[in-house]
Amino acid sequence: VGGKAERGDGAMPMVRKHGWQLPAHTFQIVAITVFFLLVVAFYAFFAPFLGKQILEYVAVGIYTPVAFAVFILYIRCTSINPADPGIMSKFDDGHVNAPESNTGLQGTNMPAKTGIDINIRMQPLKRRSGCYFGGFICAFFVKEDCRKSDDSENQVDAEDALFCTLCNAEVRKFSKHCRSCDKCVDGFDHHCRWLNNCVGRKNYFTFFALMTTSLLWLAIEVGVGIAVLVMCFANTNAEKIIQDKLGNGLTRLPFATIVGIFTLLSLVACVPLGELFFFHMLLIRKGDHHL
Template sequence: MCPKKLGMDSCGRSQRRVLPESASRAQQTLPPRLSRVNGWSKPLHGYQAVSWAMFVTLALAMFGIFIPMLPGMWKNIVYGVSGGMLLFHVIVYLVCVSIDPGEDNVRRKKIYSEPVPTFDRSKHLHVIEDLYCCLCRVTVSEKAKHCRACNKCIAGFDHHCKWLNNCIGSRNYWWFFSSLTSALAWLLCVVSILLYIVIQHHVDPRVLRTDPHYQNITSQDTWLLFLPYFHLKAKTPVFVTIAVLVLVLDLISLLMIGQLFIFHLYLSTLHPNPPPQPRSRLASSFPSCSYVT
């Protein structure tokens, strides 16, 4: 039987610092029967597909349509800088998703092949009591929490990220923060290039038509997409529409990632050890995070 101590929460701290989980939420989100290993464990979350689709769309548009329009050496410079930032982001993203953020005892016990028992609130007040998890059946550290989405105890639990489909804890937090930073830097690079092209199109469109393949194009209303390998022709309204849509998509991504980056930067610089209750309230305003209390 799991030990418990009156007046203490799931991490062995005062209950006054814990936000109790509502019964309605518990009924709406049933935990998986098997503990999830990392962000690749099924079922994959729909937010993953959305994030992949957004970045793939932006990458195709930038490297296939807009960067080839840049004049002179700027084209090669932007290829290198933008490509390097995107490659770095992909690497840290994959590492963050692939890391198992579980507690050491959870990973040593290898509970992933065994169904996790259902939590019985009639017997226990909290999943973790006196640093012992009643579901994982292991002793955990003070900062650990049992994630409902992953159904296991997470070391240094920060939040469960739906965009990565993985918990963020002490084992992968800095990979997560690096992923945020690199994504934000790349999106800022994208919006800068798009704004330059949109402004230059209204000031002097000829600057955007310096590629040698335009020598055989006599109409100023015709643009070549996906240079230099393909010569897909498009009229000015189509080109402008694509540019505006990509710019809007980039700004939406920038807004979503930017607010999350500022929030975590605030926590890590001004309040490195914030109390659990105010932190959960702040985090609940971000769609990318699902904090477990």
């Protein structure tokens, strides 16, 4: 197989670093949209209509941290770069070739020509302490999963090393090249279109946690939705409760239709996610996993 292909202008094709890099996949947009729709539906149409205020507080108290965990895990799993260590230098080239600016030369011994230039150079130093917190948050999302590192993993033996002609680099034995991301992924599991990112050794733990938490989140959504539907038709005062909280423009039938649609959507989402979860559970039992 020949070397890496080039575009017509002679430049190398773009290597995808993470799932937030454009272009976004349609499934990724659908996943994010459905998540926010279900969250809004829960707080607007589900929890307030459980019949008793204590039940509403309990439902919101359980649902909120679970939904927030799904949100954080999704961002983290999508943000991690699962590339093989042998090609990580490719992602540093952008910093080397970045356009130079006055603010980027504060660590050099370039002489300042004017007082304005001195002020420009000093501004990043004054703001540096304020950037630490933002840097910590960014590092939390992009830092790969913590794992036990063996010497065999840190040192690639000549016999175990493979050469990828597409990446033009030596990679680990269990790395595979993803055509969608145009890079070799360490411990490649699959390319997830819902994340627009590959799942590999570096983000598998986060991916598994995301699957588990998402199933719990959807189960809560389905359970509360069914309870609200039962209350809607079993409670004789349901019509009055709906109008008191949502206004006179929404009657029992349209309200039940809205709740039913979102409940069904949550249930449908549970099916493929549940199948994927149990498939990975089988892989874990067989020892063919990255945990």
